[in-house]
Amino acid sequence: MVFARYGTGKHKISMGVVLLMERNNGYELDMGPIRPPNEGGAGSLLLRITRNCHWNRCSFCPFYTGEEFGIRDTEEIKGDIRKVKKIGDMLEDGSEELHNVPYHSRSIVHGWLRSGARTVFLQDSDSLVMPSDKLIDILVYLKEMFPTIERITSYTRSDTLARKDPGELREIREAGLTRLHVGLESGSDRVLELVNKGVTAGVHVEGGTKALEAGFQLSEYVIPGLGGRELWEDHALETARVLNLIDPDFIRMRPLVVNPFTELHQLRTSGEFTVTSPHERLREIRVMVEELDVSSALCFDHFLNGWRGKNGSPLFHTSFAGYRLPRDKELVLGLIEEGLQVDESMHLDMRKTNITSL
Ligand code: SF4
Structure with a gap:
């Protein structure tokens, strides 16, 4: 989750919106504010099929505060797909009409086509909340327009998945949605x-x-530090227990930073929630990793995993492929021990970090 947002509530302006300010002639592409880092690494096309978040109540999450949720009209989404196709054709032909295409639309489509037009990420926070027949219609249309597409991914929520009919889920998968990113955050009910x-x-x-x-394919996102000093052990043990029951393809670590525009910040201010130190978080992750019995990739693929090793370089590698469990379990535990030997002042400390754009 990497794009910056500026301001608060209704006055928030995302990077995507900043870019849209130069809109003209109907070639602008509607884009949401966030996507997983590995989709950025893959150069995925971002296709917005819903806007914002229908839940929008997680106390740590600043992304969609004050924003209204909506499912985009199917024809509007298909219109965006056609725009990408048309801009691509113009780029290939060197058409004069390109002067009427906003710079960002041109560069997005150019970059995507140059990388082989293989991956697409559906925005915003929960695409499966869209009626299944509409989602399937969009997936089929997208693949018809761009037969080069190999992977289509999206965020969704566990409760949306739990409500879906298994047959519908299989149809969506067969229509081309390949990977789901789910915010597990914690396995602790508390x-x-x-x-x-x-x-x-x-x-x-x-x-x-x-x-x-x-x-x-399933990516589950975990937030080290989300239990605070008060619930860290329950957070570590229960998260491992739940991950063991799921055994996802990827476990992706996204350490907590408390954004000042969130309810969690208020709990922190009132003394009900204590942000943990870098060493406390390493000890928490150690407990979790010791308990894990999965065949997943464990990924530290975000800059917030800011622990340092003895030589001052990042403690964990940030590859999107991560460490393979169970094979690399002892390796990861060894790195955690190394990080605990390094003075805390060398690590990224979320008690002092003032980041508002995660
Ligand atoms: S964390 Fe996800 S589900 Fe929760 S409010 Fe933010 S976008 Fe919505």
Whole structure:
């Protein structure tokens, strides 16, 4: 989750919106504010099919505060797909009409086509909340327009997955949606309640299991530090327990930073939530990794994993492929021990970090 947002509530301006300010002649592409870093690394085309978040109540999340949720009209989405196609054709022909295409639309389409037009990420926070027949219609249309596409991915929520009919999930998978990114955040019911995630550990397990049974690749996002000093151990143990039951393809670590525009910040200010230190978080991750019994990739693919090794370089590698479990379990535990030997002042410390754009 990497794009910056500026301001608060209704006055927030995302990078995407800043770019849209130069809109003209109907070639602008509607884009949301966030996508997983590995989709950026893959040069994925961002196609917005819903806007904002229908839950929008997680106490740590600043992304869509004050923004209204909506499912985009199918014809409008197909119109964006046709725009990408048309801009691509113009780029190939060197058409004069290109002067009427906003710079950002040109550069997005150019970059995507140059990388082989192989991957697409559907925005915003939960594409599966769209009626299945509409989503399938869009997936089929997208693949018809761009037969080079190999991978289409999206965010979704565990409760949305848990509610979906298994047959519909399989149809969506067969229509071309290949990978789902789910914000597990924690497997602890106490932590999930604290941060108002709106799901229980049981729903996480049900949703994740259904996604895998339908044939999706599954990325589960974990937030080290989300239990604070008060619930860290429950957070570590229960998260490992839930991940063991799901056994996702990827476990992606996104350490907590408390954004000042969130409810969690208010809990922090009132003394009900204590942000943990870099060493406390390493000890938390150690407990979690010791308990993990999965065949997943464990990924530290975000700059917030800012621990340092003895030589001052990043403690964990940031590859999107991550460490393979169980093979690399001892390696990861060894790195954690190394990080605990390094003075805390060398690590990125979320107690002092003032980042508002995660
Ligand atoms: S974390 Fe995800 S589900 Fe929760 S409010 Fe933010 S975007 Fe919505």
